[in-house]
Amino acid sequence: MVVKKAILTGGGHATRLRPITTTINKHLIPLANKPMIFYAIEKVVEVGVREIAINVNPGETELQKYVGDGGHWGVNIRYFEQTGGPQGIAHVVSCARDFLGDDPFIFFLSDNIILGSLKEMADKFTRGGYSACLAFAEVPDPERFGVPEFDESGNLKRVVEKPTHPACNMAQTGIYFYDKHFFDAFSNIKKSDRGEYEISDINTWLLENGFKVGWEKVKSWWKDTGKPIDLITANQLLLDQLNDADFQNNAVIEQGARIEGKVSMGHGTRVGPKVVIRGPVIIGENCVLEDCIIGPYATIGAGTEVYSAEIEHSIIFDNVDINCPLRILDSIIGKNATIISGHQIPQGGHKMLLGDNTSIEM
Numbered sequence: 001m002v003v004k005k006a007i008l009t010g011g012g013h014a015t016r017l018r019p020i021t022t023t024i025n026k027h028l029i030p031l032a033n034k035p036m037i038f039y040a041i042e043k044v045v046e047v048g049v050r051e052i053a054i055n056v057n058p059g060e061t062e063l064q065k066y067v068g069d070g071g072h073w074g075v076n077i078r079y080f081e082q083t084g085g086p087q088g089i090a091h092v093v094s095c096a097r098d099f100l101g102d103d104p105f106i107f108f109l110s111d112n113i114i115l116g117s118l119k120e121m122a123d124k125f126t127r128g129g130y131s132a133c134l135a136f137a138e139v140p141d142p143e144r145f146g147v148p149e150f151d152e153s154g155n156l157k158r159v160v161e162k163p164t165h166p167a168c169n170m171a172q173t174g175i176y177f178y179d180k181h182f183f184d185a186f187s188n189i190k191k192s193d194r195g196e197y198e199i200s201d202i203n204t205w206l207l208e209n210g211f212k213v214g215w216e217k218v219k220s221w222w223k224d225t226g227k228p229i230d231l232i233t234a235n236q237l238l239l240d241q242l243n244d245a246d247f248q249n250n251a252v253i254e255q256g257a258r259i260e261g262k263v264s265m266g267h268g269t270r271v272g273p274k275v276v277i278r279g280p281v282i283i284g285e286n287c288v289l290e291d292c293i294i295g296p297y298a299t300i301g302a303g304t305e306v307y308s309a310e311i312e313h314s315i316i317f318d319n320v321d322i323n324c325p326l327r328i329l330d331s332i333i334g335k336n337a338t339i340i341s342g343h344q345i346p347q348g349g350h351k352m353l354l355g356d357n358t359s360i361e362m
Helices: 036-046 062-067 089-094 119-128 182-186 199-208 228-241
Strands: 005-009 051-056 076-081 105-108 112-114 132-138 146-150 156-161 170-178 213-217 222-224 258-260 263-265 276-278 281-283 288-290 298-300 305-307 310-312 314-316 321-323 327-329 338-340 359-361
Touching: 005 036, 005 089, 036 051, 036 062, 036 105, 036 112, 051 062, 062 076, 089 182, 089 199, 112 170, 112 228, 119 132, 119 170, 119 213, 132 199, 146 199, 156 199, 170 199, 182 199, 199 213, 222 228, 228 314, 276 281, 298 310, 310 314
Parallel strands: 005 051, 005 105, 051 076, 132 213, 258 276, 263 281, 281 298, 288 305, 298 314, 305 321, 310 327, 321 338, 338 359
Antiparallel strands: 105 170, 112 222, 132 170, 146 156, 146 170
C-alpha cells in the first residue's frame, strides 16, 4: 500500500529569521536557488504521494503563486488555513481531516531539509502495519525538539516535547507517517502549557494506548532551518549533493574571467574579465558580475549585480545590488537590497542578515 497523501507546512512567522521573513514566507527562502518547500514536495512525491495539502497563513497568496497546483510535479496540490489561529502542529493536521479521510499520510514540516530519501521509512511504515512511523536524528541541542525516551530494552515508550533534561541526544525531525488513528490520538490529548497541541503528545498517546509505532534514525544529513546559520549550512550541503548535470552554464563570459569547479549560470548573465568564480556556485538569470570573486558555496538570485565584492558561503536573493569592495561571508541578503561603498572595511569580512529592500552604505 503506497501512501498517496501528504500534509506539508507552509505557515508560521519564523521570527528567528527576521528581518528576512518580514517580507517573505520562510518556506520560499531559496536554497541552492530553489524555494525551500520544493525539496519537501520532491521528497514526498518520490515515495508515491499524489495529493498534497499545504497549510498557509491567513491571507497568504505568495506561496500559492510559487508552488501552484502541483502540475510541475505531476501531483495535485491544495491549500488550507489553520482555523482558530496557531495552536500547534498537531492542530495543523486536524484542520486537514476532510482532505485525509481515513487514508494514511505523510506529515512533513517543510522547513526541514533532509538529504536522504524517505523510501526506506515509507516501506517500513506500509509493510509493518504501523499506526505511526517517526524519524529521529542526533542533534547537539535536543532540548529544542521533541525527544524520544526508551525503556531498558531499547523500546520507544514516549516522546517529550522540549524537555529541560533530555533523555538522549536524538530529536524528532519533523517527518512523520500516520494512519487514521492520528485522529483518535488528537481527540484525546490536551493543549500543552504553551497552549499548543503537541505532535509529541500524539506520538506518546499512540505508544501508551497499544498502537504500533515504529521509528527510523536518519542516516543522512538533516537540518531544521530555524536559524540563519542553518539556512547557510543547508545551502552548502544541497550544493554539494547536486549532480554535474545540475550545473548548466548559459552566461556570457568575457575573456580573462576564471571559472573553477561546478558553476551554474542562467541565461542573460554576464561575467566580466576580472571575475573569479569558485564552485560550487549557482548564479541566476540576468546577473552582472564585474571585478569580483564569487564562491565557494554561494548562490545568487536572478537580476543581481555584483561589483568589486567577494562573496562566499552566502545566500543572495533576487535583484540585489552590491557595489563595493567588501568580503561577504556566512550572510543572507534579501531581495532588492543595496550595498554601496562607504569607508573603512574591517579585517576578516562582514557578516550580514539583510531583509528585502534594505539599503546599506559601508
